[in-house]
Amino acid sequence: TKAAxxxxxxxxxxxDLKDCYAFGDSMNDEAMLKECGTGICMGxxxxxxxxxxxxxxxxxxxxxxxxxxxxxGLL
Structure with missing residues (x-):
């Protein structure tokens, strides 16, 4: 999986996974967004x-x- x-x-x-940002747009990204420190969904x-x-x-x-x-503040 993407989270793995x-x-x-x-x-x-x-x-540390808490320091990571995950980007996604579909439900197959949900576990990754929840597992990483900051989960970001595209509009x-x-x-x-x-x-x-x-x-x-x-x-x-x-x-x-x-x-x-x-x-x-990443850029």
């Missing part, structure tokens, strides 16, 4: 995922990634 992939990546890199995402996310950004074709990076 995030856990594995964090283990390999020595990063074009499933309404159920939006409800489960920590933050909802703009749609991918409306610069949603850059807007979220800016919002969280």
């Amino acid at each position: 992939g995030c856990r594995r990546m964090c283990d390999v890199l020595g990063v 074009n995402g499933d309404p159920r995922l939006k409800a489960a996310a920590d933050h909802v950004t703009s749609a991918i074709d409306e610069d949603g990634l850059i807007r979220a990076f800016t919002y969280f």
Whole structure:
């Protein structure tokens, strides 16, 4: 699963999962968004995922990634 992939990546890199940001737009992303420290749903995402996310950004074709990076001070 994507959540398992995030856990594995964090283990390999020595990063705390709580310090990770996950982006998704469909329900197959839900576990990943919940497992990572900050779960971000794209504006074009499933309404159920939006409800489960920590933050909802703009749609991918409306610069949603850059807007979220800016919002969280990552850029």
